[in-house]
Amino acid sequence: MPGYTPKSSDVLERFLRYVQVDSQSDPHNEDETPSTACQRNLARLLASELAELGCEDVALTEHAYVTASLPASAGAEGLPALGLIAHVDTAPDAPASGVRPHIVRYEGGELVHGERDGKRVVTTPEELPALLRHVGEDLVCTDGTTLLGADDKAGVAEIVALLARLAATPELPHPCIKVAFVPDEEIGHGAALLDLDAFGATWAYTVDGEELGEFNWECFSASQATVTAHGVEVHPGSAKGVMVNAITLLREFDELLPAAERPEHTEGYEGFFHPIEISGGSGEATLTYIVRDFDAERFAAREQLLRDCAAFLNQRYGDGTVTVEVREQYRNMVERLRGMDFLRDNALDAMAACGMEPRVVPVRGGTDGAQLTLRGLPCPNLPTGGYNFHGVREFIPVRSMELMVDALEQLVGRFAVPQE
Incomplete structure (x- = not known):
């Protein structure tokens, strides 16, 4: 982003502190919020810092939600409040305890993050062509043994750095800003317990995306399907014509789904079926899928195809042999954002003003914003500037974080003016 020099902020210092506070969520304890006690540590730290900045109504709930308000600038007091939201937890996909961030000056070629089990951990431009856009920049990486936590502690740091700037420069125009930092986004809980009436925002943005310039107001519609096969167990020595192996049934079920419609073969607006977990034995076995699509009709057709596959196998092996339970997780937020083009246009214009190349990109996943939008708080998603989320090669350019503070x-x- 040549030609634009970001303002100074304390975003790097905040980010380096936040990533060193363990806050990984636990999908095996999703019935409790937060799913891990360590998330409370970061929540307490953030509540304290927001109070120090002069925010009002700072609250920390028993479920580790942090909320606060920054009063509007002069002349904008009567305008609707704007929300900014990020999540405090980090993904359970990779080790996340004892994060040791360090700054690498990237001069091209391989980006060496660190070392793991005696082997270098690297990202190459062939794997990530966008890496070459950051030649000559400082990149925050881990030592290669843990993820970094830019998802979403970069978003947290960028929001708090913005609040610090606004508090120190009251003449900068803004409406009342409502802030929420929430737990357990990475395991699907996210902002489920955020009291929207008490929060008080009319519309909001999550700051939870990746590459600069990317704006998300479309995401997958999502469901989770549990397929259970009930077999007939007999001694394998006398099984001919009698045994029905539940594991084999699940294999047959999976083979009935379109082979090309898997995550590893899809991109853009293409949906998929993704088997994520299998358990059981020859007598009974369970296979769990996540199902994703952007289009409402195609999404419904995917869920129906799962039921049709079960019906086909039940016709062959007997009623009740295969059952399918579908649980909806979230919907494409654009279904509720149509007609609110100012949310998109303001975000794109703000990023362009900071030298970015803004573009609308569909999220091949979900955000807190999807859930909040369906609950009645319009909430598209902004980038953080990070890369390689959910793994030990995660990194974020320092300049990208600084630019995001300016964009916010x-x-x-x-x-700070009425919206049309």
């Missing part, structure tokens, strides 16, 4: 300043300024 530009964004909130655009809400």
Whole structure:
């Protein structure tokens, strides 16, 4: 992003502190919120810092939700409040305890993050062509043994750095800003317990995306399907014509689904079926899928195909041999954002003002914003500037975080006037 020099902020210092506070969520304890006690540590730290910045109504709930308000600038007091939201937990996909961030000056070629089990951990431009856009920049990496936590502690740091700037420079225009930092986004809980009436925002943005310039107001519609096969067990020595192996049934079920419609073969607006977990034995076995699509009709057709596959096998092996339970997780937020083009246009204009190349990109996943939008708080998603989320090769350019603080300043300024 040549030609634009970001303002100074304390975003790097905040980010380096936040990533060293363990806050990984636990999918095996999703019935409790937060799913891990360590998330409370970061929540307490953030609540304290927001109070020090002069935010009002700072609250820390028993479920590790942090909320606060920054009063509007002069002349914008009567305008609707704008929310900024990020999540405090980090993904359970890779080790996340004892994060040791360090800064690498990237000069091209391989980016060496660190070392793991005696082997270098690297990212190459062939794997990530966007890496070459950051030649000559400082990149925050881990030592290669843990993820970094830029997802979403970069978003947290960028929001808090913005609030620090606005508090120190009260003449910068902005409406009342409502902030929420929430737990357990990475395991699907996210902002489920955020009291929207008490929060008080009319519309909001999550800051939870990746590459600079990417704006998300479309995401997958998502469901989880549990397929259970009930076999007939007999001694294998006398099984001919009698045994029905539940494991084999699940294999047959999976083979009935379109082979090309898997995550490893899809991109853009293409949906998929993704088997994520299998358990059981020859008598009874269970296979869990996540099902994703952007289009509502195609999404419904995918869920129906699962039921049709079960019906086909039940016709062959007997009623009740295969059962399918489908649980909806979230919907494509664009279904509720149509007609609110100012949310998109303000975000794109704000990023362009900071030298970014703004573009609308569909999220091949979900965000807290999808859940919140369906609950009545319009909430598209902004980038953080990070790369390689959910793994030990995660990194984020320092300049990208600084630019996002500037973009947030530009964004909130655009809400300091009435929206049409």
